[in-house]
Amino acid sequence: MTTDPPPTDHTRHVVALLAGLAALxxxxxxxxxxxxxxVTLVVGVAALLFAWEASxxxxxxxxxxxxxxxLAGLVTVAAAGVFLVALARASS
Known part of the structure; x- marks a missing residue:
């Protein structure tokens, strides 16, 4: 059994927050x-995947x-809805 402290990922956690803010x-x-x-949808999904892994x-x-x-999840859900509506309008 080791007594080493668990690894800290300060940078990854802060970058995940910044990725959520960038998506917003x-x-x-x-x-x-x-x-x-x-573009909004792709940025939201990328930020969500990175922040999910960091969390x-x-x-x-x-x-x-x-x-x-x-933040990235909320942006992704909203962007997906807006994109689907825009795609439906463009195709009709």
Whole structure:
């Protein structure tokens, strides 16, 4: 049995929070139209996957990674809905 402390991933946790904030910012800064909706969706999914992986790691800043995952998840769900509506309008 080792007495080593668990590995800390401070940087990964903070970057996960920043990824969630970047996904939230992409909603406002993405170009209008179908391409902008797709960009927002891709950024949201990428941020969600990174933050999800970071939140599985132990450390004192794990709550920051969880907050990033929640932000990215909300952006992803909203962006998917907006993208589907825009795609339906474009195809009809």
């Amino acid at each position: 910012a992409s909603v406002a800064w993405a170009p209008a139209g179908l391409v902008g909706d797709l 599985a790691r132990l450390g004192p800043l794990r709550a920051a990674a969880i907050a990033g995952a929640l």
